[in-house]
Protein backbone atom coordinates (compact mmCIF):
# COMPACT_ATOMS: atom_id res chain seq x y z
CA UNK A 563 0.00 0.00 0.00
CA UNK A 564 1.32 3.40 -1.00
CA UNK A 565 0.53 6.86 0.33
CA UNK A 566 -1.60 7.54 -2.76
CA UNK A 567 -3.71 4.46 -1.95
CA UNK A 568 -4.28 5.87 1.53
CA UNK A 569 -5.31 9.22 0.08
CA UNK A 570 -7.74 7.54 -2.30
CA UNK A 571 -9.14 5.49 0.59
CA UNK A 572 -9.62 8.65 2.66
CA UNK A 573 -11.29 10.39 -0.28
CA UNK A 574 -13.58 7.41 -1.07
CA UNK A 575 -14.58 6.47 2.47
CA UNK A 576 -13.82 9.27 4.91
CA UNK A 577 -13.89 12.71 3.31
CA UNK A 578 -14.84 13.19 -0.34
CA UNK A 579 -13.74 16.83 -0.22
CA UNK A 580 -10.05 15.91 0.17
CA UNK A 581 -8.12 17.54 -2.69
CA UNK A 582 -4.98 15.93 -4.19
CA UNK A 583 -3.63 15.31 -7.66
CA UNK A 584 -2.71 12.05 -9.35
CA UNK A 585 -3.12 10.39 -12.70
CA UNK A 586 -0.87 7.49 -13.74
CA UNK A 587 -0.25 5.78 -10.38
CA UNK A 588 3.10 4.56 -11.74
CA UNK A 589 5.65 7.34 -11.27
CA UNK A 590 5.27 8.75 -14.76
CA UNK A 591 2.87 11.71 -14.82
CA UNK A 592 4.55 13.62 -11.99
CA UNK A 593 1.31 15.00 -10.59
CA UNK A 594 1.10 13.29 -7.19
CA UNK A 595 3.99 15.01 -5.38
CA UNK A 596 3.64 15.84 -1.68
CA UNK A 597 5.73 15.94 1.46
CA UNK A 598 5.71 12.52 3.11
CA UNK A 599 7.10 12.73 6.62
CA UNK A 600 8.80 15.98 5.59
CA UNK A 601 10.45 14.65 2.40
CA UNK A 602 9.26 15.51 -1.12
CA UNK A 603 8.01 12.24 -2.65
CA UNK A 604 5.71 10.93 -5.33
CA UNK A 605 2.82 9.64 -3.21
CA UNK A 606 2.26 6.77 -5.67
CA UNK A 607 5.82 5.57 -5.01
CA UNK A 608 5.99 6.18 -1.24
CA UNK A 609 5.10 2.99 0.65
CA UNK A 610 3.09 3.06 3.86
CA UNK A 611 5.34 1.49 6.53
CA UNK A 612 4.12 -1.95 7.54
CA UNK A 613 5.12 -1.18 11.13
CA UNK A 614 1.98 0.97 11.40
CA UNK A 615 3.85 4.15 12.29
CA UNK A 616 2.17 7.48 11.61
CA UNK A 617 2.66 9.06 8.14
CA UNK A 618 2.38 12.84 7.86
CA UNK A 619 1.37 14.09 4.40
CA UNK A 620 1.65 17.79 3.53
CA UNK A 621 1.53 19.88 0.36
CA UNK A 622 4.84 20.53 -1.41
CA UNK A 623 6.83 23.34 0.19
CA UNK A 624 7.55 26.59 -1.66
CA UNK A 625 4.31 26.68 -3.67
CA UNK A 626 1.06 28.49 -2.85
CA UNK A 627 -1.49 25.95 -1.59
CA UNK A 628 -4.83 25.98 -3.41
CA UNK A 629 -6.54 23.29 -1.32
CA UNK A 630 -5.26 20.45 0.87
CA UNK A 631 -2.41 18.87 -1.18
CA UNK A 632 -3.07 20.81 -4.38
CA UNK A 633 -0.52 23.54 -5.05
CA UNK A 634 -0.44 26.28 -7.68
CA UNK A 635 2.02 25.24 -10.42
CA UNK A 636 1.57 28.37 -12.56
CA UNK A 637 4.96 29.84 -11.63
CA UNK A 638 6.78 26.64 -12.62
CA UNK A 639 4.93 26.40 -15.93
CA UNK A 640 5.88 29.99 -16.76
CA UNK A 641 9.55 29.33 -15.96
CA UNK A 642 9.56 26.13 -17.99
CA UNK A 643 8.27 27.98 -21.06
CA UNK A 644 10.80 30.76 -20.49
CA UNK A 645 13.82 28.47 -21.10
CA UNK A 646 12.45 27.31 -24.47
CA UNK A 647 12.50 23.52 -23.88
CA UNK A 648 12.11 22.57 -27.51
CA UNK A 649 14.38 22.13 -30.52
CA UNK A 650 15.33 25.44 -32.13
CA UNK A 651 16.51 25.36 -35.75
CA UNK A 652 17.94 28.21 -37.78
CA UNK A 653 16.30 26.58 -40.79
CA UNK A 654 13.66 23.88 -40.46
CA UNK A 655 14.37 20.96 -42.73
CA UNK A 656 11.60 20.22 -45.27
CA UNK A 657 9.76 16.92 -44.75
CA UNK A 658 11.12 15.47 -47.99
CA UNK A 659 14.67 16.00 -46.68
CA UNK A 660 14.01 13.28 -44.12
CA UNK A 661 14.26 13.05 -40.37
CA UNK A 662 17.08 14.34 -38.18
CA UNK A 663 19.23 11.33 -37.41
CA UNK A 664 20.95 10.91 -34.07
CA UNK A 665 23.56 8.41 -32.92
CA UNK A 666 23.10 6.55 -29.60
CA UNK A 667 26.04 8.45 -28.09
CA UNK A 668 24.40 11.76 -29.07
CA UNK A 669 21.19 10.65 -27.33
CA UNK A 670 23.18 9.64 -24.28
CA UNK A 671 24.47 13.22 -23.80
CA UNK A 672 21.04 14.55 -22.80
CA UNK A 673 18.98 11.45 -22.00
CA UNK A 674 19.04 11.68 -18.19
CA UNK A 675 17.95 15.36 -18.21
CA UNK A 676 15.07 14.47 -20.52
CA UNK A 677 13.73 12.00 -17.93
CA UNK A 678 12.31 14.86 -15.82
CA UNK A 679 8.55 14.38 -15.24
CA UNK A 680 7.88 17.93 -13.97
CA UNK A 681 6.87 16.66 -10.53
CA UNK A 682 8.43 19.72 -8.86
CA UNK A 683 9.80 17.74 -5.90
CA UNK A 684 13.13 19.44 -6.61
CA UNK A 685 11.58 22.90 -6.13
CA UNK A 686 10.12 21.79 -2.80
CA UNK A 687 13.60 20.67 -1.69
CA UNK A 688 15.60 23.64 -3.02
CA UNK A 689 16.73 26.15 -0.35
CA UNK A 690 17.58 28.77 -2.99
CA UNK A 691 14.06 28.64 -4.41
CA UNK A 692 12.68 28.75 -0.85
CA UNK A 693 14.57 32.02 -0.27
CA UNK A 694 13.90 33.54 -3.70
CA UNK A 695 10.86 32.46 -5.73
CA UNK A 696 12.27 34.27 -8.76
CA UNK A 697 15.04 31.64 -9.05
CA UNK A 698 14.67 29.70 -12.29
CA UNK A 699 14.99 26.46 -10.29
CA UNK A 700 16.23 22.91 -10.89
CA UNK A 701 13.67 21.32 -13.24
CA UNK A 702 13.37 24.25 -15.65
CA UNK A 703 17.18 24.47 -15.78
CA UNK A 704 17.60 20.72 -16.39
CA UNK A 705 14.95 20.65 -19.13
CA UNK A 706 16.37 23.74 -20.84
CA UNK A 707 19.89 22.33 -20.64
CA UNK A 708 18.67 19.02 -22.10
CA UNK A 709 18.03 20.85 -25.41
CA UNK A 710 21.43 22.57 -25.30
CA UNK A 711 22.95 19.07 -25.40
CA UNK A 712 20.77 17.85 -28.27
CA UNK A 713 22.68 17.45 -31.54
CA UNK A 714 19.57 18.55 -33.50
CA UNK A 715 19.31 21.86 -31.67
CA UNK A 716 20.80 25.17 -32.80
CA UNK A 717 19.49 27.42 -30.02
CA UNK A 718 22.05 26.79 -27.26
CA UNK A 719 23.41 30.34 -27.19
CA UNK A 720 19.96 31.91 -26.97
CA UNK A 721 18.87 29.40 -24.31
CA UNK A 722 22.06 29.83 -22.29
CA UNK A 723 21.27 33.52 -22.04
CA UNK A 724 17.71 32.71 -20.85
CA UNK A 725 19.05 30.20 -18.32
CA UNK A 726 21.54 32.60 -16.75
CA UNK A 727 19.87 36.01 -16.83
CA UNK A 728 18.23 37.57 -13.72
CA UNK A 729 17.67 34.91 -11.03
CA UNK A 730 19.20 32.23 -13.24
CA UNK A 731 21.64 29.36 -12.86
CA UNK A 732 24.36 31.46 -11.19
CA UNK A 733 22.10 31.82 -8.11
CA UNK A 734 22.38 28.06 -7.48
CA UNK A 735 24.61 27.40 -4.47
CA UNK A 736 25.00 23.70 -5.31
CA UNK A 737 23.30 22.27 -2.23
CA UNK A 738 22.24 19.31 -4.36
CA UNK A 739 18.96 18.48 -2.60
CA UNK A 740 17.18 18.72 -5.97
CA UNK A 741 19.13 15.74 -7.28
CA UNK A 742 18.71 13.80 -4.03
CA UNK A 743 14.89 13.91 -4.12
CA UNK A 744 14.43 13.39 -7.87
CA UNK A 745 12.39 10.19 -8.35
CA UNK A 746 13.73 9.69 -11.90
CA UNK A 747 17.44 10.03 -11.07
CA UNK A 748 17.79 13.26 -13.00
CA UNK A 749 20.67 15.40 -11.75
CA UNK A 750 19.46 19.01 -11.99
CA UNK A 751 22.31 20.19 -9.74
CA UNK A 752 24.76 18.94 -12.37
CA UNK A 753 22.80 20.70 -15.14
CA UNK A 754 22.96 23.98 -13.20
CA UNK A 755 26.74 23.73 -12.69
CA UNK A 756 27.30 22.86 -16.34
CA UNK A 757 25.15 25.81 -17.42
CA UNK A 758 27.42 28.08 -15.33
CA UNK A 759 30.54 26.61 -16.96
CA UNK A 760 29.09 26.87 -20.50
CA UNK A 761 28.04 30.49 -19.88
CA UNK A 762 31.48 31.39 -18.50
CA UNK A 763 33.25 29.76 -21.46
CA UNK A 764 30.94 31.51 -23.94
CA UNK A 765 31.72 34.92 -22.36
CA UNK A 766 35.44 34.14 -22.30
CA UNK A 767 35.40 33.18 -25.97
CA UNK A 768 33.59 36.37 -26.97
CA UNK A 769 36.08 38.49 -24.92
CA UNK A 770 39.02 36.68 -26.56
CA UNK A 771 37.48 37.19 -30.00
CA UNK A 772 37.02 40.91 -29.34
CA UNK A 773 40.68 41.21 -28.22
CA UNK A 774 41.99 39.88 -31.57
Ligand code: FES
Pocket residue numbers: 584585586587588589590591592593594595604605606607
Ligand atom coordinates in the same frame (compact mmCIF):
# COMPACT_ATOMS: atom_id res chain seq x y z
S1 FES B 1 0.30 9.36 -10.02
FE1 FES B 1 1.60 9.78 -11.72
S2 FES B 1 3.55 10.02 -10.82
FE2 FES B 1 2.29 9.46 -9.16
